[in-house]
Amino acid sequence: MTDIKQPENLLSQLELLLGKDCVLSGDALRERASSYWDSSPMQGIALLKPHNTEQLSAAMKLCHQFGQTVVTHGGLTGCVEGTTVNNQDVIISLEKMNSIEEIDAVGSTVIVEAGVTLQYLQEAVSEQGLYFPLDLGARGSCTIGGNVATNAGGINVIRYGMMRDQVLGLEVVLADGTIMSSMNRMLKNNAGYDLKQLFIGTEGTLGIVTRVSLKLQQQTRSRNTCLVAVDDFASVTKLLSRLQGDLGAALNAYEVMWGDYFHAVTEPGWHRAPMGRDYAFYVLLEAAGADAEGDGPRFIAAMESAMEAGLVVDAIIPKSESERRALWDIREDFDAIVKPQPTFLYDVSLPIKYMEDYVAAVKQGLDKLWPQSKCYIMGHMGDGNLHLFITPNSAGEDLHGQSDEQVYKPLEKYAGSISAEHGIGTEKKSWLLKNRSIEELDLMKVLKRALDPLNILNRGKIFDV
Amino acid sequence: MTDIKQPENLLSQLELLLGKDCVLSGDALRERASSYWDSSPMQGIALLKPHNTEQLSAAMKLCHQFGQTVVTHGGLTGCVEGTTVNNQDVIISLEKMNSIEEIDAVGSTVIVEAGVTLQYLQEAVSEQGLYFPLDLGARGSCTIGGNVATNAGGINVIRYGMMRDQVLGLEVVLADGTIMSSMNRMLKNNAGYDLKQLFIGTEGTLGIVTRVSLKLQQQTRSRNTCLVAVDDFASVTKLLSRLQGDLGAALNAYEVMWGDYFHAVTEPGWHRAPMGRDYAFYVLLEAAGADAEGDGPRFIAAMESAMEAGLVVDAIIPKSESERRALWDIREDFDAIVKPQPTFLYDVSLPIKYMEDYVAAVKQGLDKLWPQSKCYIMGHMGDGNLHLFITPNSAGEDLHGQSDEQVYKPLEKYAGSISAEHGIGTEKKSWLLKNRSIEELDLMKVLKRALDPLNILNRGKIFDV
Numbered sequence: 001m002t003d004i005k006q007p008e009n010l011l012s013q014l015e016l017l018l019g020k021d022c023v024l025s026g027d028a029l030r031e032r033a034s035s036y037w038d039s040s041p042m043q044g045i046a047l048l049k050p051h052n053t054e055q056l057s058a059a060m061k062l063c064h065q066f067g068q069t070v071v072t073h074g075g076l077t078g079c080v081e082g083t084t085v086n087n088q089d090v091i092i093s094l095e096k097m098n099s100i101e102e103i104d105a106v107g108s109t110v111i112v113e114a115g116v117t118l119q120y121l122q123e124a125v126s127e128q129g130l131y132f133p134l135d136l137g138a139r140g141s142c143t144i145g146g147n148v149a150t151n152a153g154g155i156n157v158i159r160y161g162m163m164r165d166q167v168l169g170l171e172v173v174l175a176d177g178t179i180m181s182s183m184n185r186m187l188k189n190n191a192g193y194d195l196k197q198l199f200i201g202t203e204g205t206l207g208i209v210t211r212v213s214l215k216l217q218q219q220t221r222s223r224n225t226c227l228v229a230v231d232d233f234a235s236v237t238k239l240l241s242r243l244q245g246d247l248g249a250a251l252n253a254y255e256v257m258w259g260d261y262f263h264a265v266t267e268p269g270w271h272r273a274p275m276g277r278d279y280a281f282y283v284l285l286e287a288a289g290a291d292a293e294g295d296g297p298r299f300i301a302a303m304e305s306a307m308e309a310g311l312v313v314d315a316i317i318p319k320s321e322s323e324r325r326a327l328w329d330i331r332e333d334f335d336a337i338v339k340p341q342p343t344f345l346y347d348v349s350l351p352i353k354y355m356e357d358y359v360a361a362v363k364q365g366l367d368k369l370w371p372q373s374k375c376y377i378m379g380h381m382g383d384g385n386l387h388l389f390i391t392p393n394s395a396g397e398d399l400h401g402q403s404d405e406q407v408y409k410p411l412e413k414y415a416g417s418i419s420a421e422h423g424i425g426t427e428k429k430s431w432l433l434k435n436r437s438i439e440e441l442d443l444m445k446v447l448k449r450a451l452d453p454l455n456i457l458n459r460g461k462i463f464d465v
Numbered sequence: 466m467t468d469i470k471q472p473e474n475l476l477s478q479l480e481l482l483l484g485k486d487c488v489l490s491g492d493a494l495r496e497r498a499s500s501y502w503d504s505s506p507m508q509g510i511a512l513l514k515p516h517n518t519e520q521l522s523a524a525m526k527l528c529h530q531f532g533q534t535v536v537t538h539g540g541l542t543g544c545v546e547g548t549t550v551n552n553q554d555v556i557i558s559l560e561k562m563n564s565i566e567e568i569d570a571v572g573s574t575v576i577v578e579a580g581v582t583l584q585y586l587q588e589a590v591s592e593q594g595l596y597f598p599l600d601l602g603a604r605g606s607c608t609i610g611g612n613v614a615t616n617a618g619g620i621n622v623i624r625y626g627m628m629r630d631q632v633l634g635l636e637v638v639l640a641d642g643t644i645m646s647s648m649n650r651m652l653k654n655n656a657g658y659d660l661k662q663l664f665i666g667t668e669g670t671l672g673i674v675t676r677v678s679l680k681l682q683q684q685t686r687s688r689n690t691c692l693v694a695v696d697d698f699a700s701v702t703k704l705l706s707r708l709q710g711d712l713g714a715a716l717n718a719y720e721v722m723w724g725d726y727f728h729a730v731t732e733p734g735w736h737r738a739p740m741g742r743d744y745a746f747y748v749l750l751e752a753a754g755a756d757a758e759g760d761g762p763r764f765i766a767a768m769e770s771a772m773e774a775g776l777v778v779d780a781i782i783p784k785s786e787s788e789r790r791a792l793w794d795i796r797e798d799f800d801a802i803v804k805p806q807p808t809f810l811y812d813v814s815l816p817i818k819y820m821e822d823y824v825a826a827v828k829q830g831l832d833k834l835w836p837q838s839k840c841y842i843m844g845h846m847g848d849g850n851l852h853l854f855i856t857p858n859s860a861g862e863d864l865h866g867q868s869d870e871q872v873y874k875p876l877e878k879y880a881g882s883i884s885a886e887h888g889i890g891t892e893k894k895s896w897l898l899k900n901r902s903i904e905e906l907d908l909m910k911v912l913k914r915a916l917d918p919l920n921i922l923n924r925g926k927i928f929d930v
Contacts, residue, residue: 106702106818107849151655159714162653165630180904186814187848188627188885190616190666191893191900192927193909197662201655218709237571244683248755249624249714290713291763298756349651353571383652384572420653428656435656439645443916444658450915451908462657 010066011046014090017058022049022096029091035076035083036141044071047091053171053179053210056092060208061177063090069459072204074146075117077138079345082150082203082425082461089459092208094145100124101211108216109168109185114145114209121214130216133160137332145209151201153421158382159252160217162421163200169213170196175452183213198447203423204458206451220250220288222295225324226303229279229314233356236281239311240352240382243285246302250295253286255331256381258359261389262330264376270336271329275314283381284331337376337389344403346388350416355386361410362388369406370394385420404431411435424462432463475531476511479555482523487514487561494556500541500548501606509536512556518636518644518675521557525673526642528555534924537669539611540582542603544810547615547668547890547926554924557673559610565589566676573681574633574650579610579674586679595681598625602797610674616666618886623847624717625682627886628665634678635661640917648678663912668888669923671916685715685753687760690789691768694744694779698821701746704776705817705847708750711767715760718751720796721846723824726854727795729841735801736794740779748846749796802841802854809868811853815881820851826875827853834871835859850885869896876900889927897928 015023023046024032030041050056063070071085073093085091094115101111105128112121119139125132134147136154146152148170152163160166169184182195199207230236236256243251262282266273289295306312318324337343350358359377366373372393379386388407392399408418408431418428418435433441441463448455448465455465480488488511489497495506515521528535536550538558550556559580566576570593577586584604590597599612601619611617613635617628625631634649647660664672695701701721708716727747731738754760771777783789802808815823824842831838837858844851853872857864873883873896883893883900898906906928913920913930920930 104816104818106706107816109816151659153653153655157653161630164659165626174908178904178907180908181902182905183880184882185816185880186850186882186885188618188622188814188845188850189882190618190886190888191882191884192889192897192905193912194616194629194662194666195905195908197659198908198912201659218706218713220713221710241571241683245686246755248683248685250755290711290715294759294763298759349653351569351572351574351650353569380653385651385653415648415650417649417651417654417656419656420651421655423655424657432657437646439643440647440657440660442643443639443645443660443663446915447658447663447912450911 010062010068013062014046014048014059017062018048018050018055022051023047024049034085035078036138042085042091043087044085044089044091045087047093049093049096051096053173056173056208056210057177057179059092060173060175063456064176064454067454067456069456071458072145072149072208074115074143074149075138075141077142078146078150078425079347079422080419080425080427082423082458084426094143094210097210103128103130104185105130107185108218109213110216111183111185111211111213112144113211114143114148116144118142118144118147125216126219129219131219132166132214133217134163134166144212148200148209148212149202149204150423151421153380153383153385155255155380156252157380158254159249164197166214167196167200167212168215170199170209171211172199172207172209174207175454175457180207183211185213187215198451201423203425203461205448205461206457208457220290221292222289223286224296224299225284225286225318225327226299227274227316227327228283228285228303228312229275230281230283230311231313232280235311236283236381237352239283239306242306242309242311243302246305247287247299250287250289251285252288253284254380254382255284256379257282257284257331258377260374261337261376261378265330265334265336267336271333272326274316274327279313284327331378334389337374337391340391340393342399343389343391344400346390346407347385347420347422348388348407348411348416348418349383349385349420350411350414352381352384354414358410358414358416362406365406365410366390369402383420408434426461429463475527475533478527479511479513479524482527483513483515483520487516488512489514499550500543501603507550507556508552509550509554509556510552512558514558514561516561518638521638521673521675522642522644524557525638525640528921529641529919532919532921534921536923537610537614537673539580539608539614540603540606542607543611543615543890544812544887545884545890545892547888547923549891559608559675562675568593568595569650570595572650573683574678575681576648576650576676576678577609578676579608579613581609583607583609583612590681591684594684596684597631597679598682599628599631609677613665613674613677614667614669615888616886618845618848618850620720620845621717622845623719624714629662631679632661632665632677633680635664635674636676637664637672637674639672640919640922645672648676650678652680663916666888668890668926670913670926671922673922685755686757687754688751689761689764689782690749690751690792691764691780691782692739692792693748693750693768693777694740695746695748695776696778697745700776701748701846702817704748704771707771707774707776708767711770712752712764715752715754716750717753718749719847720749721844722747722749722796723842725839726802726841726843730795730799730801732801736798737791739781739792744778749792796843799854802839802856805856805858807864808854808856809865811855811872812850812885812887813853813872813876813881813883814848814850814885815876815879817846817849819879823875823879823881827871830871830875831855834867848885873899891926894928
């Protein structure tokens with residue numbers, strides 16, 4: 001009698017279950033890149049491609065029986081090493097579970113499998129005259145399951161909220177293979193605990209999301225964009241409040257770029273600068289509304305009035321979609337500043353009223369530590385969320401660790417977050433202990449132990465149990 | 466040596482801790498009403514009125530040590546018997562923890578103690594030029610802590626979401642007295658599990674909410690209201706989509722009344738009917754926007770165009786605040802229909818596309834069971850949420866149970882919810898087992914056991930462990 005707890009035995013049982021084509025190992029696995037950012041060969045014992053929830057459930061029952069750790073993969077575009085694999089892990093890829101199952105135009109809801117890419121969903125609902133508002137640079141590769149697992153943010157949060165706010169219901173495979181279907185389609189449901197919240201933003205550590213029910217929005221009829229230059233930070237915050245008053249819910253993007261950032265990405269050979277390159281701040285803002293004729297004049301009036309009030313010192317309104325796209329490229333395509341290696345990316349949030357002091361503290365610390373360093377900042381300012389890019393331009397040990405220290409230490413004073421939208425993964429694990437209280441971490445561990453007592457789901461990500 | 470596990474010993478220790486004034490028992494306790502709806506004397510061993518979180522934490526440590534069950538009380542306006550007390554329970558009232566601690570006008574956030582009433586908060590932030598959008602009939606009595614514990618809904622959900630969507634951070638006292646502070650003030654925070662979600666809508670069964678950090682909104686500058694009559698249900702849903710397109714995010718209320726409801730509450734002696742009383746459906750709708758001058762004409766144009774399209778057969782726009790209030794009273798003050806006893810109130814949700822069939826099924830069932838019965842329906846239609854009022858007008862055993870059967874049975878076919886916003890409490894417990902799957906209920910119990918292993922927090926509410 002053979003011992004069924006041997007990994008090779010697990011692998012052969014998984015092959016029987018899913019078919020050999022859907023269990024990759026050896027060279028077939030190593031041919032794949034580790035992630036969108038890392039082209040080194042994929043690690044792991046095997047990669048499974050279940051066709052449906054039932055197959056995945058059966059596979060998880062086996063893995064649970066073997067105490068086998070699993071890591072779930074979506075589009076692999078995450079920024080915090082939340083999907084890294086070691087040579088003892090099995091990978092679950094949801095790439096074959098990529099159908100849009102139902103679009104309900106009356107109720108404005110859609111049901112999808114977790115492997116659907118964000119962009120595919122956006123386009124499919126758009127064809128039905130509806131709108132799915134989550135949007136981020138990785139739209140072509142990232143999956144809805146990954147968006148759920150990381151509670152993705154992006155460029156429309158100020159108006160529509162994060163992924164959590166779009167999710168109505170989930171189907172999840174638990175650590176022991178149980179299928180927990182909670183596919184609610186209603187905007188309101190207070191019948192018992194709202195279980196889906198457990199799986200949103202927990203980075204695959206509490207369950208594997210297999211199907212998702214999402215809320216859709218009506219399409220807007222107007223879109224107005226403007227790039228403005230602003231002289232000081234106080235005016236950046238005043239302009240935000242003023243426009244939220246003048247434009248109401250129509251304001252859907254308010255993206256701030258510090259002067260250094262704008263200057264760097266408009267260096268010769270990169271983006272063309274549509275206005276002077278030496279202002280203190282730039283804001284790319286966009287509003288979308290229901291009034292195709294009236295929204296444009298109202299938007300221009302609001303901008304003119306902000307200029308007259310002295311909040312805005314220069315402004316440009318794009319005259320075509322290609323001009324609009326060129327403005328957004330300045331904000332979204334920052335190859336110019338990540339070219340020098342190493343450059344470290346951060347994603348912090350803090351109350352807006354402390355931002356200026358915080359940024360000053362970070363820059364001061366960096367100047368002292370690395371006089372040649374660069375610190376570029378931009379962010380979803382309306383959400384209190386800043387992205388920092390730090391290039392040490394110095395040699396030395398543990399540059400990343402020292403850079404982290406410069407960014408996260410000054411944040412403590414303002415009770416800011418070390419991760420506004422990217423999550424924790426393994427990259428920010430050591431800092432999580434400092435960012436959240438002992439009581440919070442203890443409660444996270446209580447949940448992890450209750451839902452995944454063998455610790456087989458994305459083990460070692462976010463925190464160690 | 467005395468046995469410290471005697472209840473009288475617990476009581477004397479609680480008195481030492483909180484002061485005798487803050488521990489009510491005997492007549493002082495019985496003088497209080499059981500709830501807003503039930504004037505019978507309050508039950509329980511004692512009612513505690515802690516002054517702050519530390520006192521509450523110490524009291525909970527004692528209760529935990531004694532295995533003492535506790536029930537937390539806010540404004541006692543809940544609709545599902547979620548705060549009922551038996552003679553073995555200790556009551557925690559947060560009535561002394563009622564301060565607004567900080568309003569941040571730049572970040573649009575507020576921090577409050579859980580005992581603050583909804584209306585007090587609404588008024589305080591309004592004085593600072595900001596807006597807290599949660600609103601419901603019980604605003605003068607219900608507390609923010611209760612709104613969190615029940616994930617309250619109300620009349621602005623279509624635009625601003627439920628209480629869950631307003632909460633940024635929580636401080637909670639756990640079953641063993643641990644203070645779990647997660648007082649995030651940022652719109653975005655993905656640093657580890659979002660623990661606050663555990664305590665929102667779980668009706669005090671997983672922890673006691675003591676402080677809350679809330680998101681605020683900009684005040685709008687226009688408000689336009691209209692009562693319309695509509696001939697058929699298909700037009701009610703078409704009108705909703707059309708207005709969501711024409712008015713965009715400005716539409717903040719879309720309250721539907723079935724003809725029977727409108728007819729009954731405008732009987733002589735009740736509300737004055739502002740238009741004919743015999744239409745099939747009435748919709749009270751309201752929009753609020755940023756354009757003080759332009760929003761009115763745009764609203765009227767949208768309504769005129771809906772009339773021309775044949776969706777609306779009669780309409781009235783109030784000319785004053787008192788006329789507006791009179792229209793809202795028709796929707797909010799339904800004394801006329803709850804006068805005959807017994808009348809049972811329901812709060813269901815289901816996809817809008819199934820609503821007409823569902824209502825027909827309920828009415829058919831009721832006509833067969835109780836030919837003299839009445840069934841009045843209105844609801845937050847944009848949210849998929851209907852309230853039903855059923856008056857059996859019949860004698861017999863277990864009228865309530867039979868009525869439940871008529872409402873909840875037909876809902877199963879459409880995967881609707883037995884509680885859109887009211888919660889489960891004890892009133893809907895037996896139906897929860899039919900409304901959610903075994904896997905969902907099992908997972909709820911896993912959470913309850915993990916967070917409250919002695920089952921002392923609001924024991925027996927929602928489900929039995």
